[in-house]
Amino acid sequence: MPRLLIIGSLEAELGAAARIAAARGARLLTAEGVSAGIGLMRAQGADLVLCDVVHDVGWLVAQLADERIACPVVACGRPNDADAAVRAIRAGAKDFLPLPPEADLIAAMLQAVAADPDRPVVQDPAMTTLLARAEQVARADASVLITGESGTGKEVLARHIHAASRRARGPFVALNCAALPEALLESELFGHEKGAFSGAVASRKGKFEQAEGGTLLLDEIGEMDPRLQAKILRAIQEREIDRLGGNAPVKVDVRILAATHRDLAAEVAKGRFREDLFFRLAVVRLRIPALRERQGDILPLARHFARRYARANGLPQRGLSPAAEALLLTHAWPGNVRELENTLHRAVLLAEGPAIGPEAIDLLEAMPFTAATEAAPSLPVAVAAARPAPQPVAALVGRRMEEVERDLILETLSHCLGNRTRAAEMLGISIRTLRNKLHEYRAAGVAVPPVPGQPPYGAVAAG
Numbered sequence: 001m002p003r004l005l006i007i008g009s010l011e012a013e014l015g016a017a018a019r020i021a022a023a024r025g026a027r028l029l030t031a032e033g034v035s036a037g038i039g040l041m042r043a044q045g046a047d048l049v050l051c052d053v054v055h056d057v058g059w060l061v062a063q064l065a066d067e068r069i070a071c072p073v074v075a076c077g078r079p080n081d082a083d084a085a086v087r088a089i090r091a092g093a094k095d096f097l098p099l100p101p102e103a104d105l106i107a108a109m110l111q112a113v114a115a116d117p118d119r120p121v122v123q124d125p126a127m128t129t130l131l132a133r134a135e136q137v138a139r140a141d142a143s144v145l146i147t148g149e150s151g152t153g154k155e156v157l158a159r160h161i162h163a164a165s166r167r168a169r170g171p172f173v174a175l176n177c178a179a180l181p182e183a184l185l186e187s188e189l190f191g192h193e194k195g196a197f198s199g200a201v202a203s204r205k206g207k208f209e210q211a212e213g214g215t216l217l218l219d220e221i222g223e224m225d226p227r228l229q230a231k232i233l234r235a236i237q238e239r240e241i242d243r244l245g246g247n248a249p250v251k252v253d254v255r256i257l258a259a260t261h262r263d264l265a266a267e268v269a270k271g272r273f274r275e276d277l278f279f280r281l282a283v284v285r286l287r288i289p290a291l292r293e294r295q296g297d298i299l300p301l302a303r304h305f306a307r308r309y310a311r312a313n314g315l316p317q318r319g320l321s322p323a324a325e326a327l328l329l330t331h332a333w334p335g336n337v338r339e340l341e342n343t344l345h346r347a348v349l350l351a352e353g354p355a356i357g358p359e360a361i362d363l364l365e366a367m368p369f370t371a372a373t374e375a376a377p378s379l380p381v382a383v384a385a386a387r388p389a390p391q392p393v394a395a396l397v398g399r400r401m402e403e404v405e406r407d408l409i410l411e412t413l414s415h416c417l418g419n420r421t422r423a424a425e426m427l428g429i430s431i432r433t434l435r436n437k438l439h440e441y442r443a444a445g446v447a448v449p450p451v452p453g454q455p456p457y458g459a460v461a462a463g
């Protein structure tokens with residue numbers, strides 16, 4: 001279901017366009033002007049923007065490009081306003097829709113963007129069956145427990161369930177329960193009133209309230225401590241929550257999805273997870289197989305990531321050579337889809353010639369699963385690239401600025417395969433500043449990704 005943002009007044013013909021689009025299944029967002037539209041894009045995103053030429057289409061396109069929001073913009077207006085149409089196309093609008101709108105044109109426009117880029121890529125029968133089941137249960141409001149090893153795509157599946165549900169127009173909110181200390185997790189989940197604890201200078205909605213009318217994914221639920229498990233159970237049973245420091249419960253209408261890499265039934269048996277909460281959450285259980293158990297997905301996913309990262313880095317689209325494909329099929333993928341994604345990202349950056357060959361595919365051989373996924377920030381390029389995706393900002397609370405800066409710099413440098421110039425550009429700092437920082441880190445004994453083609457600096461972790 002594509003999301004369409006309409007910028008302009010809905011009073012006249014644009015209103016008719018909005019009605020046609022809604023009748024064709026689009027989810028509509030509307031804004032009176034360009035600034036408000038950009039605000040909505042930041043907050044919610046859309047698959048297509050339709051902007052009246054009375055607004056500054058050029059500024060809109062430039063602003064979206066500046067903020068790296070990738071979304072096609074179609075200008076619209078009266079066909080006799082040829083100048084405005086030409087100006088809009090020159091400014092980067094993909095197309096011009098004449099008003100009053102023709103239903104067929106709108107349908108074609110929506111169809112072109114309907115191929116959902118976030119839809120899970122699946123081909124192996126084990127996954128197509130699982131996806132069909134997920135789509136079937138998506139329509140009900142029951143809780144779903146998604147299990148699978150780290151990096152198998154649990155969050156991707158949760159987003160898909162949300163997108164296929166009746167709540168698709170509502171928000172999708174995810175919270176990693178393992179990333180925060182207990183007290184912080186509690187206020188993230190349930191929100192707090194002003195003065196609830198020292199530092200609570202204003203009242204704040206928690207994730208339950210933020211997900212109102214939509215879906216809340218509780219990721220790594222197996223890590224949650226028993227006291228909060230009890231509060232979650234109450235929220236699900238009573239459909240209400242208590243803000244920290246609040247004196248009246250708040251009603252919430254939220255569908256709960258939970259994910260874990262643990263065997264939650266075994267955790268229940270060991271007394272580490274509440275049985276009643278387990279049964280509440282696991283009304284439907286979906287287990288995502290590890291990538292090694294679904295060989296049929298490896299190449300379709302690899303091709304998908306090769307396309308995505310070539311596009312994202314402005315590099316030519318290259319297919320995989322038969323030898324590269326054979327190599328990918330022999331690997332066990334302990335880090336699952338996330339590891340495959342990182343491998344293809346690196347391969348796209350390293351590849352030369354007409355296709356991605358095996359020499360561009362750098363596999364983390366014999367790297368035990370935990371080491372590959374929980375590597376310290378100071379590990380060299382190949383290992384660092386396999387670390388989990390960056391955590392939300394809230395997860396950084398409690399860490400020192402200096403440390404976060406160091407991790408960001410080293411992560412960006414790994415991402416750029418040690419290329420200092422590209423990393424400095426991406427970080428928005430001068431190459432000189434970057435070099436000085438790296439010099440400091442090396443002096444402190446932290447390993448720094450080497451310059452491409454040069455041997456690593458023999459730094460060893462301090463300690």
Ligand SMILES: Nc1ncnc2c1ncn2[C@@H]1O[C@H](COP(=O)(O)OP(=O)(O)OP(=O)(O)O)[C@@H](O)[C@H]1O
Binds near residue numbers: 152156259337389
């Ligand atoms: N079927 C898929 N199609 C496309 N991309 C996928 C698919 N499965 C996983 N990915 C990608 O792989 C990465 C890991 O996926 P995701 O974060 O959903 O895994 P996870 O199981 O939730 O991991 P963790 O347990 O570590 O939180 C993401 O970048 C995601 O976009």
